[in-house]
Amino acid sequence: MNAPLPVAVDAMGGDRAPADVVAGARRAAEEGLRVVLVGPPEQIGDTAGIELVACREVIGMGEDPAGAVRRKKDSSLVRAAELVRDHKAAAMVSAGNTGATMAAALLRMGRLRGAIRPCIAIPLPRRGAEPAVLVDAGANAECTPQMLVQFAQMGAAYAIERYRIANPTVALLSIGEEASKGTTLVKETSELLRAGVPGVRFVGNVEGRDLLGCPADVVVTDGFTGNVALKTAEGTLRYAGRLLAEVFDHDEQTKAAAAVLAPHLTPVLARLDPENTGGAMLLGVRGICVISHGSSSSVAIANAIRVAHDLAARGLVDRLGAAL
Amino acid sequence: MAPAETHIDRGPLDREGIFALIRDELADILEIDPAAIAESSSFEDLKADSLALIELVEALEEELGERTVGFRIEDEDLEDLRTVRDAVDYVAAKLQVG
Secondary structure (H helix, E strand, O other): OOOOOOEEEEOOOOOOOOHHHHHHHHHHHHOOOOEEEEEOHHHHOOOOOOEEEEOOEOOOOOOOHHHHHHHOOOEHHHHHHHHHHOOOOOEEEEOOOHHHHHHHHHHHHOEOOOOOOOEEEEEEOOOOOOOEEEEOOOOOOOOOHHHHHHHHHHHHHHHHHHHOOOOOEEEEEOOOOOOOOOOHHHHHHHHHHHOOEOOEEEEEEEOHHHOOOOOOOEEEOOHHHHHHHHHHHHHHHHHHHHHHHHHHOOOHHHHHHHHHHHHHHHHHHHHHOHHHOOOEEEEOEOOEEEEOOOOOOHHHHHHHHHHHHHHHHOOHHHHHHHHO | OOOOOOOOOOOOOOHHHHHHHHHHHHHHHHOOOHHHOOOOOEOOOOOOOHHHHHHHHHHHHHHHHOOOOOOOOOHHHHHHOOEHHHHHHHHHHHHOOO
């Protein structure tokens, strides 16, 4: 049996590249996962034995995504996507420019047959259960009802493969549970989903306050709303964390209380930490593309590589294609 | 694996050939019947948005770049391409085809 293909990692993506990316790749390699780094050798330095695919250019975080992919054909992002396209890598991982990552994946791997547009799926933490999936978390600011229906189909297929949820329920994000609530886009999409869509067990609308600890397994929305929701949740959790830290640091009594609570809080907070989620997934391209948070440390990179390998082995792309 | 070839002899590409190339690539991107695409078709009528046009440009550069090293479609020129005929005329001019 052939060895599995490696995961191609954009060595120059993210705030902590290349050092933390290389360290994350090393962590994954030590677990027995095949990894290949992509980037300019002179900027990466010692890869501790991990194979390096050399390139000369890097797409920066602030660059125009499509323009950068077109101009910098020898960039680490573009080359990583090409490795997947050419079946030299099972998947790609990048913590770099999200828009450019999507553009590289789309223009090099190609769009999945039948997919109008790719979308980004992210995990929503839930207590005592596998995460729910939010889709689209920012790929498409403007959407049509047909796009949202496809996001629902791909999101459900992803929830099955990623989180082993057997028959996922799907909800639309709106400003009320009633079918009459929401924008024209939401109402028209709701109508299509209620009429019945293969692979989508539609259960109605959820609101923003339902996203954390969500009762539905998949939540569908347009990319603008999804991104606002994602950033709001992240900011709220971070703010609550700071408030809690201030209380714990108040005096000797609260510090002692913190020491008692710490072992119980740590695993709970770990589930909320983006470092441990394995990254976001681009759905709708002909390959696996994991988009890691821009501030990813080596832990997050290693987690993303692990998820990429797992989903490649499970044939995620074929499942998504079959779902459309 | 054989090395990439930069000058593949596929014979000269005339205007008709350019149209066929653009039509087939666009049909593949939009997942429609190539017969539905005429030179007079506008990208708007075909529902080819800016993303689809970038995909078309990339595909043309990859295909034509093997015939003519350095063939490139400038991003700022994309705004002026409203119809399939515009795209054919543009590529023909780049390739200096009558």
